Every structure is written in C-alpha cells, then in structure tokens.
Amino acid sequence: MTRLAEVEAKAERARRFLRDRGRQGLLLTTHANFAWLTAGGHGFVGLATERASGYLLVTPKARYCLTSNIEAPRLAAEELAGLGFEMVESPWHDGTTVAAIERLAGTDLAGDAPVAGAQELAADIARLRWELLPAEVERYRAVAQATAEAVEGAAREIAPGMTEHEIAAAMAQRALAQGLQLNVCLVAVDERTERFRHPLPTDRRLEQVAMLVLGARRHGLCVSVTRMVHFGPVPADLLARHAAVCRVDATFLHHTRPGRAVAEVLTAAIEAYREVGFPDEWQRHHQGGATGYAARDYRATPGCAEVVGSRQAFAWNPSIAGTKSEDTIVAGEGGAEVLGRTGAWPQLAVEIEGEPIERPDILVR
Secondary structure (H helix, E strand, C coil), rough: HHHHHHHHHHHHHHHHHHHHHHHCCEEEEHHHHHHHHCCCCCCCCCCCCEEEEEEEEEEEEEEEEEEEEECHHHHHHCCCCCCCEEEEEEECCCHHHHHHHHHHHHHCEEEEECCCCCECCCHHHHHHHHHCCHHHHHHHHHHHHHHHHHHHHHHCCCCCCCCCHHHHHHHHHHHHHHHCCCEEEEEEEECHHHHCCCCCCCEECCEEEEEEEEEEECCCCEEECCCEEEECCHHHHHHHHHHHHHHHHHHHHHHCCCCCCCHHHHHHHHHHHHHHCCHHHHHHCCCCCECCCCCCECCCCCCCECCCCCCCCEEEEECCCCCEEEEECCCCCCCCCCCCCCCCEEEEEEEEEEEEEEEEEEEEC
C-alpha cells in the first residue's frame, strides 16, 4: 500500500464517521491524529503540547491542512507532498484559522478539541486509529525494533559508576540517532528500582542493577520498552521477582486477543499476580493499556468497558518492586505479536495455558 493509498483509506474511514454522525467536517488538531491521517507525518514542532502545528480538516469531498505562514512551507514540502491535502495558510499573527474552517466546512463539525465551535468527540475519533492497517503494523515493527535496540544497546554500554543521567543520555543518543522522538526516558539503579515506579533520572551512580525505560515514537507510532541489567550474579530474590513479573506479563500477552474485554484481560493478570505470590503489586502501578498514536489511548482498569480490537496495539507494563516487564504488542487472532524483539536479548520462557511465551530476562554482565 502506498502512502497516498493509506491516507485515502483513512480519509474514507473519517467520512464514514461523518456520515454516521450527520456532520459535514472532521477537524483534527492533535499530534496523534495528524500522524494517523497523514500516515506518519510530523505535525509538531515541540512535544510539550498535544496541538499539532497544522490542523487537518476532512469534508465529504476534500481534505485540507490549515496552518500558519510559519509552518506551511515545511508541512507542504516535507510532510504532505503528494497526499492530496490542500494547504490553507493564514498569517501567524491574526488568528484567521477559525474563519478559514468556517468557510470550508461551516460550523457543523466534529472535532478532537473544542475549536471553531466543533462538537468535541475526541474519544470517538481516537477509535478511528485503533485498528491498524497492515502498512501501519509494518512501520510499527521498525519503530519498535529501533526503540528496543536503543535500550538494549545502552544496557550493554553502561558501566558501574555512571549516573542515571548518563545512562539516560546513552539511551537518548541511540534513539535520536535513529530518528526517534522521546516520550519518556526513565532510569533507576540499585535501591531506586524498588522505591519508585516512575524513576526520573538522578545523579545516583550505578552499582549493581539498573532498570532502563524508554517511550519513543516515530511516524507518530508510540513504543514502550523496559529492560533490566545486573552486574555480577543476580540475587535469588531478584531472580524470583523477575520470573514472577514475566509470568504476569505473559498472562497479559496470552489474553490480549481481539474480542476479549480489556477488564477480563486485566482480571487474568491480577490473578497471575496472586498466583506468583505478589497479590497487591498491581495496585502500586498502572498496568498499561492501549497504545498506537498515543502513548496510552487508555489505561486498563477493573471497570474498563473497552474490548480488544483487531490489529490494535497495547503496551502492558506489569511491575513488582525492583523489576518490570514491558514491550509493545499488536493483538491478532493467532496471539499477540511482540513488535520490538531484537533476537539479541536473553529471554525467559513462560507457558500460559499451553502457550509458550518468551519475555525479556535480566541481562547479566
């Protein structure tokens, strides 16, 4: 599938959405939705805001990019060339974008934000992204591979005495060199692996064990990866806890199949926590959820009403104090596909209801 064909398929999905809701225009304003509709276009300058640098407008007969005179040249030349978008440029200082939207589609709009009087349907619009096209899955594999290689390469490069900041820099350098943008870059060493579930890097120096966590995106597709590395023999207690968390993660993967209620997937994992002897650990950190063009479209909770979709991406991240298991997957009828498996990291074999599943082990150096 060419990139143009993918954009046209998604535009038709958007138009079905409009017809179902009796609307005349779909206005997309976020990074995630820009990347989705443009098949991987970069609709951002800074990542500190969710607003895209160009708004996309789909009507029954056309599609537009509304942006300022600052952003129009780059978006037209590098992100949207040949994709059938009509550029609508406004001076950066006079706020005429709203008037342009009304001129092109009136005010009978559905949007992912309350812009120009559009009816905000952000949650419903997000669902348009969830069933990935085969071409998107192919891109996703490459993004996940690059992310895992950045983490695993850094894990092999670091040494005792390095600070968490230096370890984070090793991951970031490898990621940026592969064209990845960073969503999250976390590092914990030694006692901090047990104390904190979201360990922002500090000046603490590595002695024996490190947890490396990277959330990255490319083509708009978000990947989450965690790896553990230990210098010298791994204590029996840490080995046991890591084996336990891998069993919980494998349970998530086994049950993440199209048509399965997300709450049921989480319930199976909570039971796995109990079976491995850590019944309360699931309450100490969220367990992950649906991903794709957003780091998490939603987090799984016991009351979650969502159902796993076909070719929908998930990033589960079960944790037990001192360790965590995390990769990005795509749900399929034949089981979950782990997108970022490099073949160069030690694996721990787990069997869940007769299905053999491998999860990343602790790298011993």
